[in-house]
Amino acid sequence: MFYIFTLPMILKHINQIPVIAEAHGAKYAVLSPGSRVAPLTLAFTRYKKIECFTLSDERSAAFAAMGMAEASSTPVVIACTSGTAASNYIPAVTEAYYRQIPMVILTADRPPEWIDQWDGQTIRQNNLYSNHIKRSFELPVDTSHEDAQWQSNRIINEAFIEAKKHPCGPVHVNIPLREPFYPEPGENFKFERKVRIIENGEITRSIPLNILSDLEKKYKESRNVLILAGQSNISRENQEKLSDWARRKNIPVITDIISNCFNVDTAITKADIFLKTLKESEFNKLNPDLIISFGKSIISKNTKIYLRLRINRKQEHWYVGINEFLSDPLQNLTKTIDVEIDQFLDQTMDWENKDPKYLKSWQAKEEKAEAKLNSILGKNGETLNELSVSKAILQSLPENTNLHLANSMPVRWVNFISGKGRNLHIIANRGTSGIDGTISTAMGHSIVKSDKYNVILTGDLSFFYDRNSLWHNYDYKNLCIVIMNNRSGGIFGLIDGPSRQPESNEWFETRQMLTARNIARDHKLQYFKCTTTTHIAEAKELIKSSSGRIIIEIFTEPDHNKKVFKALFQ
Incomplete structure (x- = not known):
């Protein structure tokens, strides 16, 4: 052309x-x-x-x-x-x-x-x-x-x-x-007409047959196989393909909320909760002989620590994906497979099924963690805390919603709950996991895809840091911003190191008394303030209605959030 x-x-x-x-x-x-x-x-x-x-x-x-x-x-x-x-x-x-x-x-x-x-x-x-x-x-x-x-x-x-x-x-x-x-x-x-255009035709990669044969041999030798899904924009079709593959083969799929694989049939979504408190006697039941990982970053620090510690000399860890650099966050990588995950699944669909005992061991821990989570939520049902607020927001989302999660605590609270059973797409700036850009990124989605509903769950500092995202002249009616305002960088009150320091309030949590009311007024957004569980019920209805251009600001107390957070890992 x-x-x-x-x-x-x-x-x-x-x-x-x-x-x-x-x-x-x-x-x-x-x-x-x-x-x-x-x-x-x-x-x-x-x-x-x-x-x-x-x-x-x-x-x-x-x-x-x-x-x-x-x-x-x-x-x-x-x-x-x-x-x-x-x-x-x-x-x-x-x-x-x-x-x-x-x-x-x-x-x-x-x-x-x-x-x-x-x-x-x-x-x-x-x-x-x-x-x-x-x-x-x-x-x-x-x-x-x-x-x-x-x-x-x-x-x-x-x-x-x-x-x-x-x-x-x-x-x-x-x-x-x-x-x-x-x-x-x-x-x-x-x-x-008359500018030179240079076209490029990319060829779809596949695993060569000789390498595929070697991989299958290693796979057959492994009794306990698990898949670890990192951050991904995996398509609905490929989610179903992964679900079918793992279900047939009785293989657990360890997922973070940002992997968008939480609806896979064998998904383990609560690993971050139960691996923290796992007893030494229980390690062997969950130890993998082969890890197959794909995607990018993983939120769960406890999952990373556990899989790093459970290294044995015969263990294999394959990474499936195409990257510019070699990433080995578990410190036990043995092989990289330079194809996309859907191609890997297609070429390995006829590999043997594994004994379901290993999958059941993971699922038993998942069920206990789910019961523990529900118990904590039940005990704190009348108290506004960020865990219960996150669950309420998830429950209120219409199908096919884009849920944008800010860093620090919002993405972690939702990760504890998981989106299992919901048709949602999770978006988070976890490439570098910075505080900046969450609202702006969601705004970009909203402006160019007017038919897609976008909900942001953010903390107060992330929101105020990115308030210029609202400073433009473009119309959007599909963006709902939910702010959990604890008047501080709440994560620093939950981490043992900074929370124990006398300087914590000023120099780590950075307490502040700002609200979003005036920002909503300046940018002609509806504003709704939540301070009670009754208000939360009203907020859920506002979110369900899919009416955009609204800020819902929910005020919680850092001490309540800290109590709930610690209960998850006792």
Whole structure:
């Protein structure tokens, strides 16, 4: 496919970028205001085949773009002006890198001769994200020669190819620009057919037969096999395939809430609770001979600690997935299998079934942990605490809801409960597990997928930290924000180390008395305050109604939360 421009400006290579982006599947661009970025802004906004959004806070803009990319499964463009604007992208870029979400980052820059010359809005932008990016490129500053035009075209094509290539991820293109940035009045700004598009055809990987045979031999030698599912956007079809595979073979699937595998028939969702208190005499019943893991991060520290400690000399641990780096969080990896999990399941469907005794051992622990959880919830039913609030929110969600979980405690409380039996999709920024970006990421989902209901469960600090996510002019009616406000960073009151220090309240928990009422008013959102169990019942009805543009703020006491948390592990 070819396009060309009839434009008397010297920036013809810039005006090719949106055309190349669209040809590679991009549907959205998030642009932040600035002067140096003006040529990119004009090129994208005048090219009507890509929907453009302007978000002023670059940190929030990048997380919103990441949410758009995740929601649409397409590479999303972000573009900003020079200087610290580009630095504000870093949190979202690192998150997208570890979550394998495709983004193409375009940073307008000063010409190279002005770097380190105390010129305004000038920093060292080339390779700014180099440790957390798939590839970094820089366009030529002088494109008057046709070879430089060819180079620029090739780089932009390569950037989009790289962002989409498995494993997907962010790619950076730094773009030095000299003035003039703006077309003169009456200048012809017309897109015509004739721009080179370089296509890339990825081949589906499969396990070679000789390797598959060796794997099956190891599998047959293993009596106790378990699957460990890390963070995943696994499709409904592949969830069912995994469920069928594990059920037939009598294999437990250890899941976190963020694995989106909690509805697998043999799912073990309460490992984080019962592995903490497991007696030494019970270890052997649960010890695996073979671990098959897939996905990314795991929330449960207790699961990781247990599986690290239960190393034996004959144990095998296979990781199934395609990554840029070798990850061994359990410290016992023996083999990597470079295919996606669905391909692995397809090729191993006829492997032998295992004795159900091992699965039943895990399921017995799961049932006891479930009973313990319900007992704790029953004892604290009239007291507002974050565990009971999390369960109430889960119960109120309509089918097919996107549930966005903030880091620190919200994602952990929901992980204790699990989403078993619910048709939900869980989203969390667990690539780097930072406090920033939860609301912005969900906002990106809401803006581009108006038919999908999005509910956020967040703590107060995460919400206030990301309040600029609401600062834009775009309509959305499908976003409900639930804040558990304990007036502090509650996780530090639950961890033994910081909670024992006399400085804890000020320097770790950072107590504060803010509420979200005025933020809701400023951004024209409905606001509902919860301080009693009666209010919770009303809040559940508000969530069930799927009416977006609402903030529900639920106030809990840190001491109650701490009591419930400790009861889970007694």
